[in-house]
Amino acid sequence: MALVDQEHMDDTGLRLSEAAPGDFIALLKPRVMSLVVFTAFVGMVMAPGVQNPLLAMISIAAIAVGAGASGALNMWYDADIDAVMGRTARRPVPAGRVTPGEALGFGLVLSAFSVATLGLMANWTAAALLAFTIFFYAVIYTMWLKRSTPQNIVIGGAAGALPPVVGWAAVTGTVSMESLVLFLIIFLWTPPHFWALALFKSGDYERAGIPMLPNVAGHAATRKQIFIYALLLAASGILPVVAGFASFAYGAVAAILGGGFVWYSWQVLRMPESDTSMKPAKALFGYSLLYLFVLFTALLADRLLISLGLVS
Amino acid sequence: MDKDLLKPTEAQLRARRRRNIALAIALAVFVVIVYVGSLAKLGPGLFERAM
CATH class of the missing domain: 1.20.120 (Four Helix Bundle (Hemerythrin (Met), subunit A))
Structure with missing residues (x-):
């Protein structure tokens, strides 16, 4: 698993973090989040019916945070392979700024809060779809498909394709x-x-051993x-x-x-x-x-x- | 007694303070979201009930 820089550990094995808030924001994969926000927004606008604008904004925020949470869970699990790829080596976990445990806790807490918020502010169909999206990306894609089959991003792509469906469901309550x-x-x-x-x-x-x-x-x-x-x-x-x-x-x-x-x-x-x-x-x-x-x-x-x- | 305690460095203390502020802001934003979201979801009828 993750290669945490030993410089950040003291003699007793305890660790005092120097992680900045920006490191936790980086765990959310902001660029992926922006695409999720945009496609979920399109799903909401295209859906028949009208949602209260305030609830629509909260729904979009919940979907964005849910997507970010799945990114944090991905970075927790993939820290070992991120460390050997130039594109990802500077991410907070492989760089040693955030421990794997912190990334895992952050991802799980945000997943729970985002799904609950969407359920309470929109409806539970949309919340269930968001929970499924997070599960699919973190477990099905990250933990299973990514390291085992060259069809990883074909099947795993379903997670990235779901946000407009979640956005649509937030307005209509259906798929x-x-x-x-x-x-x-x-x-x-x-x-x-x-x-x-x-x-x-x-x-x-x-180098990372990913079967692309x-x-x-x-x-x-x-x-x-x-x-x-x-x-x-x-x-x-x-x-x-x-x-x-x-x-x-x-x-x-x-x-x-x-x-x-x-x-x-x-x-x-x-x-x-x-x-x-x-x-x-x-x-x-x-x-x-x-x-x-x-x-x-x-x-x-x-x-x-x-x-x-x-x-x- | 003192030697058993960890002594945070200046950088660690600064980082912890920044994380605490960020967490406080996030919690405050969440409270506001739940409050105004509840008003929007439940409507003005929320205040029209017997106490």
Whole structure:
């Protein structure tokens, strides 16, 4: 497990912490939290019905804290592999600023508080979905799938895809076909996003012993998988129109964005084995972040235009 | 007696003080959230009951 810097331990084995509040905020993975907040917010706005704005804000905060708690639990469990990867070695636990026990306690307390708050302020369906999301990310993905199968981020991606479903449920108290379409978009987006990263960070993952697809099946197979998922993602982006909860104007934006995703993935597919700079993979990784943000913003804008009667 | 006690360094004391302040703020925010959230959830009828 975690490699805690012995300098921070005294002779008796007791430890006086020098952790700053910022270290505990870092445990929450703020950048992942911001994506969760955004997608959950879109789920809430897209849902039929109206929620009290104050309760909506509290619900979003509870979902954000729940996502952060699962990040803290992830950093508690993964401290050993985080320590050997350049991207994650400076995280609070492997760097020795926060002990594994502190990270575990922090994650568990925030999980309980976030789920209870969402249950009391929104409804218990949304709270149960949030609890399931935290469990899926911390236990199913982090403890089980991540170290055992190259399909880790495919199945584990379900945790990252659930926030709009939780947001939708916070308003309606149910899970509907529309919210599952939003789930599907993020679910199909996750593998090409992470495999693009895994292509140019495969050395890191190899050192840590994580069976990411490029390390297990090779770069060529990964590039093919990325392209297949890009095609599926581009098609799923248009599903809100097919399902009847977005306009053709949104559909046009989604088609263009999806076309861009397929084009970047095609560049990755054509990338020669000898290419060590992997610029196409880095470009796809950057575009994938932009894709999800713009696609969900388009859904928000579309809902606003529909409510104003400007599109139908 | 004193030698059995841990002597925190200046950095450790400073860090502990900052953590305490952050925890106090977080608890205060949580109390406010529960209070105003309860008002929003239960509505004005909350105050219209026999004491």
